[in-house]
Each structure stands twice: as C-alpha cells, then as structure tokens.
Amino acid sequence: MSVVVPECCDDLKRERGRCLFNKEELTNILDGGPKLTEKRRRIEKMLINTPELFDDVSPDYLSHEDRYSNELRKATQLMTTLEKNGFTYNDAVTTGTGLWLLMDGNPLSLHISMFLDTIKGQSNPQQLQEWLPLAEKFKIIGTYAQTELGHGTFVRGLETTATYDSTTKEFVLHSPTITATKWWPGALGKTSNHAVVMAQLYLGGKCYGPHIFMVQLRDLETHRTLPGIVVGEIGPRLGMNSNDNGFLQFNHHRIPLTNMFMKHSQVTEDGKYVKPLHSKLSYGTMVQTRVGIVYHASRELSRALIIAIRYSAVRHQSEMVPGDPEPQILDYQTQQYKLLPHLASFFALRFSARALLEVFIGTSAGLGSGKMNMLPELHALSSGLKAVATNDAVKGTDICRLACGGHGYLSSSNLPRIYTAIAAGITYEGENTVLFLQVARYLIKSFRASSQGQTLPFSVSYLRVQPPSSHAPLMSDRGLVDALGAGVRWMVGEAERRLQQLVDSGHSPHAAWNACSVHLVQCADAHTRYYICEQFVDAVSKLGETVSSGVHEVLRQLCRLYILHRVIQTAGILLRCGAVDGKALTSIEEEECHLLATLRIQAVSIVDAIDIKDVFLKSTLGAWDGNVYQRIYEEAQKSPLNKSDVTQGYYQYLRPLMKANL
Ligand SMILES: CCCCCCCC/C=C\CCCCCC(=O)SCCNC(=O)CCNC(=O)[C@H](O)C(C)(C)COP(=O)(O)OP(=O)(O)OC[C@H]1O[C@@H](n2cnc3c(N)ncnc32)[C@H](O)[C@@H]1OP(=O)(O)O
Numbered sequence: 001m002s003v004v005v006p007e008c009c010d011d012l013k014r015e016r017g018r019c020l021f022n023k024e025e026l027t028n029i030l031d032g033g034p035k036l037t038e039k040r041r042r043i044e045k046m047l048i049n050t051p052e053l054f055d056d057v058s059p060d061y062l063s064h065e066d067r068y069s070n071e072l073r074k075a076t077q078l079m080t081t082l083e084k085n086g087f088t089y090n091d092a093v094t095t096g097t098g099l100w101l102l103m104d105g106n107p108l109s110l111h112i113s114m115f116l117d118t119i120k121g122q123s124n125p126q127q128l129q130e131w132l133p134l135a136e137k138f139k140i141i142g143t144y145a146q147t148e149l150g151h152g153t154f155v156r157g158l159e160t161t162a163t164y165d166s167t168t169k170e171f172v173l174h175s176p177t178i179t180a181t182k183w184w185p186g187a188l189g190k191t192s193n194h195a196v197v198m199a200q201l202y203l204g205g206k207c208y209g210p211h212i213f214m215v216q217l218r219d220l221e222t223h224r225t226l227p228g229i230v231v232g233e234i235g236p237r238l239g240m241n242s243n244d245n246g247f248l249q250f251n252h253h254r255i256p257l258t259n260m261f262m263k264h265s266q267v268t269e270d271g272k273y274v275k276p277l278h279s280k281l282s283y284g285t286m287v288q289t290r291v292g293i294v295y296h297a298s299r300e301l302s303r304a305l306i307i308a309i310r311y312s313a314v315r316h317q318s319e320m321v322p323g324d325p326e327p328q329i330l331d332y333q334t335q336q337y338k339l340l341p342h343l344a345s346f347f348a349l350r351f352s353a354r355a356l357l358e359v360f361i362g363t364s365a366g367l368g369s370g371k372m373n374m375l376p377e378l379h380a381l382s383s384g385l386k387a388v389a390t391n392d393a394v395k396g397t398d399i400c401r402l403a404c405g406g407h408g409y410l411s412s413s414n415l416p417r418i419y420t421a422i423a424a425g426i427t428y429e430g431e432n433t434v435l436f437l438q439v440a441r442y443l444i445k446s447f448r449a450s451s452q453g454q455t456l457p458f459s460v461s462y463l464r465v466q467p468p469s470s471h472a473p474l475m476s477d478r479g480l481v482d483a484l485g486a487g488v489r490w491m492v493g494e495a496e497r498r499l500q501q502l503v504d505s506g507h508s509p510h511a512a513w514n515a516c517s518v519h520l521v522q523c524a525d526a527h528t529r530y531y532i533c534e535q536f537v538d539a540v541s542k543l544g545e546t547v548s549s550g551v552h553e554v555l556r557q558l559c560r561l562y563i564l565h566r567v568i569q570t571a572g573i574l575l576r577c578g579a580v581d582g583k584a585l586t587s588i589e590e591e592e593c594h595l596l597a598t599l600r601i602q603a604v605s606i607v608d609a610i611d612i613k614d615v616f617l618k619s620t621l622g623a624w625d626g627n628v629y630q631r632i633y634e635e636a637q638k639s640p641l642n643k644s645d646v647t648q649g650y651y652q653y654l655r656p657l658m659k660a661n662l
C-alpha cells in the first residue's frame, strides 16, 4: 500500500492555525540564540544528507552482535561526516543531534564525553600534548572505567590497586578480587583500546585513595587484548543495548609512571606524593558529565513530549458530550494534566541547565587560578540538578508513553527506547538518592554555618537563619517562589533539629544521619526544585525586555504552571510551615486547571518550536504531519514475522501440539 502523505493532517493544521506567538523566536530562545539555531540546522542538514547514518532495519530486529556493529558503523560514520564538514563531535553532542541519531547508547559516546573530558581536565601539559591529539583524531579510543562489581557509589571503596614500583618507575595495576572487576563502563567490552581507570594509589605500602590512570587495553594494530588484562562485554541490559558496556580485570599489569593523570596530584620518580589543592579534584569528570546530563535529560524529555502532544491532538477517543463526535484526547483535562506540567518542566530544566553551565564555567575558570571555594557549590548544584532532571525526564517520558495509550507501548512510537535510555540516567553518574544525600550534606552544613553568623553562597543564601521577609504578594510568581523557599528552609531546619535531637540522645552523628535520610533526601529534592523555580522566573523576567509579547506570554504561562504545580506538590509542607493556607491552595488549584486549558490551545505550536525533525524523533506517533495510523501500519509490515504467511514456528511447535493427543 503506498502512502500518500498529506502536508499535515487537518487536526494539526487547525492546531497550528491557532498559534499566537512567533515559533522561530521561541526556537531561538531554546537553542540559546539565533546563531545557535542556525548552526544546529546546518548540522542537521548535513546529517540528513548522509543516508549511511540512518537504519535500514529497526535495531529491534537485529541480533545483539549486529545491533552493536550497526551502531558502531553509524557512530564512526557520524564522526567522519562531522570532521569532513568542519564540525566537531562536541557540536553533535551539544545540539543533541548526534545522540538522537545514535539512538540507544553508542560505542563512541564515552570516548567523546568522559574519556576526552578526563584528558582535558586531569592531564598535566605533557600528558595533554601527548594524548589529546591522539584521542581527538580517534587514533586511540577510550572510556571511563571507574565502577566495579562490588562498588559504584562508594568511590573510596574501589578495590583496583595501582602500586608504584620505583625500581622500574611503573605502576602495577591489579584486581585483587572478583568484586574488583571493573563493571559497566560503556564501550569497554569490545570498542575501547584505552581506558582512564580509577584505582587506589599505593606508595611505599600506604594507600593515598582513588587516582586516575591512562591504561592501554588493546593492541593498536590487532585490537587484541594486551597481556595482564581480561576484558569483555557484560551482556544485555534494560536498554542501551547498542553499546558494549564491559568488564575489565588486571593481573599485575604494568604501566609507566607518566600514565597517572598528574594535573592535580603527582607522584615523583622516587615515589613521593604531591597532594592536590582539593581532595575531590579527581572527581572533576563526573561533575562535568552531570552538567551535560541535565541538558541531555531535558532533550530526551522534549522528544517524548513532542510525540505525546502531537499524538494527543490527532487521536480522537470516546465522547465528551453524548452523541458528539469523538474529541481530540488533548481536550480532556486529565490528558492536559498528564502532559502540560511536564512541558513546563522541560522549559524549567532547559533554563536551569544553562544556569548550571555558567556556574560550571565560572568555577572551572576559578580552579585554573587556584580558587577552590566554589567547588562545594558546584558539586551540590550539579548533583541536585542531575538527580531532578533525570528523575523528571524518566517520569515525564513514562507519562508521555501512558498518555499515548496502547500505541505508546509500540516500539515504533520510540517512547520505550527514549524511556529505557534515560532511565539509566537515574543510576549512572551518581545514583540519584546518593547525589541528593550529597546535596543534603551541603544544606545542613550551610544551615549550621548560617547559625554561626557565616555568609552563605548564593544557591543557599535563602536558608539563612533570619531571611528578609518577602515583600512580593503571595499569589505573584515571586511570592509563590518565596513561599517554596520558606518551605525548604522549614524542612532543612526540621532535619537539623531531628539530627541534633538524635545526637543529643546518644546516637552517633552517622547513625543520626541515616535515621533522618528519608527526610534529608526530601530536603535536597525540594531545595533543587526551588533553585529551578528561581532560574525559570529569572530567565522569563530577563527575556521579558527582549522578546515579543506572544513569546513572553507563552513563557510566562509555562513558568506559572511550573510554580503552581510545584506548590500543589508541596502543599503538605507549605501548610505545616504556614507559608500558604487552605484558601490560597484552593485558588492555586483552580488557577492551574484554568492555565491547563489556556496552554492546551497552543500546546502543539509550543512543541513544534522545540524544533526536532522527524528523522530525529523516530516516532510513528509524533511525526510533523500527524499521519499516525498509516505510519503505524507500515512499520508493522516490516516485522520479520510478516515475511511469510506461515512461520517455521507453526511447523515446529504449533502443529505438533494441535496434532497431539492431549
Ligand atoms: C559532555 C556531556 C555528555 C552528556 C552525555 C549524555 C549522554 C550520556 C550517555 C552515556 C553516559 C553514561 C555515563 C555514565 C558514566 C558513569 O556512570 S561513570 C561512574 C560515575 N560514578 C559516580 O558518579 C559515583 C558516585 N559517587 C561519588 O561521586 C562519590 O563517591 C560520593 C560523592 C558519593 C562520595 O564520595 P567520597 O569520596 O566517599 O566522599 P567523602 O569522602 O564522603 O567526602 C564527601 C565530601 O567530598 C565532597 N565531594 C564529593 N564529591 C565531590 C565533587 N565531585 N566535587 C567537590 N566536592 C565533592 C562532599 O561534598 C563532601 O564534602 P564535605 O565533607 O565538606 O561535606
């Protein structure tokens, strides 16, 4: 059956006809300016004109091995296409386009992110000069090998050892137990010939804690594993199965002294240790990746939202009024309630990701001149935002899937794949509960410092013991954000009181911490969301002077929805601390419902403005033309089971069963 694709179906034409704002202007804001939109589109055009980057057959129909090879084929093609056209791998990462093409994890992602970032951030000048050109030109291919079978979260508990032998000026890398096996690193199994390896540094019998080493794993000609090294792939996962996540063991494997990354701490030839300016500088690559993941999570959430919102405008179901035609499902208030707060979250995360990037850039510049004071603030912000962004992207993506009913469960909707890929983000790069507990540690320390009269850094300054009272009317955006801040201050104060009470009653500080940790995680989550609200309000108010009134109105509505939704989610706390009363909450609930109806009118245009082309959405439900049913039908025809009318399984199993005398 041939497909006659209309320019765009009537439903979507009508939706787009109601647009009251300049879509291109909103696209520019999301990209970070017209020049960046233009650059992204140039990259997209180049990629779309490279047919080798696209799948002939859905990876769902490939074997485990073919899936990997197919992704490797596309990943290498992507790198050469970018290079030939004067772009870098970073351009593909920062615009999202590269990651969308390589849809399910890919064998070069760790190379272009954590391997290169470690070389750039942890090398001394000689190491940088030696390794960076090789890695940038793919002469060596690497990954970030930190996690072990026995330890992922607790980096200080890693078991791999790097023992210095001053007689040969080498480190001896060893995996003393099965639990010391490196486990999980992306691209470690079959792709990488190098890895940056986190191992416990031993000098003269003394352990100096985890340090990073550059280790060659495979021969650069034959790609065979080097002696003293065992490496392989860990097998199928929930998602991201095009990647070769791997395992690695060392058997007294020797590497030169100069292979320890020596920007921050050094070992001299005679085995003396030179301390870094801050003990956690070697965790820098993780911090940088967390910053990137906030963007990544917001992008993946936006893909799911485009699919679900367009589909909700095309799908008609049931009767709202008996006897009337079936309405678009987007007209149901419950459907709006499922999707639109997540649309607001996407915008909130995008503005917060940008603010975090600025903190990262500022802190990194400070580190260059020996200033360490912003490091705890960056660690807390990047940990909290990574956790909230991935939690919300995962939840939002699953809601988008559910909002598409049965068809959302189809692989061809692409929602399952977006979900399984981003679901890993809750665990990797710091498990979210663990990261929230790091944030909580910072909150409690800050709260206590404030009680002792110390000035607090900007992200926690609202926690000060005697904050100025809010002058903004409660129901204004600022007033509600101030109320949320008062709620967090109350929660942190309460956590501190409970901790102190437990210590006073004889518990150790560590036992008290564990006994309060559920509440502490809630404090960290609430603090990070307060920060996100602040960034959203600030960004919209700053943009107010420069953008057209239509775009400003849409952003203002999305920001308002985000805040109202947050206040309702936090109602219990806000009532307990007296920041709002029942009457205010009732009017907030009513306003939220009203706002859902207002935003619904332009929802399709808003997701259009996110501007992700069909080839990157890869969804039968979310394509720009809305031709959903034809696409679903055509995708189903590609199933290998449809190649013949009667399958082998019939002759092998079904027929014998039918003929058996049971
Ligand atoms: C370029 C962008 C690319 C985006 C691409 C997106 C696409 C993604 C696709 C695939 C990517 C997949 C990547 C996944 C890779 C990985 O998962 S790599 C492995 C990551 N592993 C982790 O994240 C481990 C998590 N654990 C930790 O970070 C730490 O162990 C810990 C923070 C939980 C605790 O560390 P520990 O050493 O035990 O700390 P303590 O000794 O208890 O000290 C705590 C104090 O140290 C401070 N601190 C901790 N970390 C940092 C830091 N990074 N910076 C600054 N300070 C830090 C902490 O605040 C405590 O300070 P106080 O004592 O003063 O309170």
Ligand SMILES: Cc1cc2nc3c(=O)[nH]c(=O)nc-3n(C[C@H](O)[C@H](O)[C@H](O)COP(=O)(O)OP(=O)(O)OC[C@H]3O[C@@H](n4cnc5c(N)ncnc54)[C@H](O)[C@@H]3O)c2cc1C
Pocket: 110, 143, 144, 145, 146, 147, 150, 151, 152, 153, 154, 183, 184, 185, 186, 240, 245, 424, 427, 428, 429, 430, 431, 433, 434, 437
């Ligand atoms: C798809 C994927 C890709 C990955 N890629 C890489 C990679 O490239 N390189 C690499 O080195 N690693 C990689 N990892 C590993 C990843 O970083 C770890 O899985 C992650 O850091 C969590 O560690 P864990 O698995 O040991 O979990 P655990 O720490 O064992 O967590 C299990 C549970 O214990 C809880 N828990 C642990 N510690 C605490 C605590 N202190 N307080 C309260 N609760 C706690 C957690 O909240 C969680 O509920 C990857 C993982 C995945 C899933």
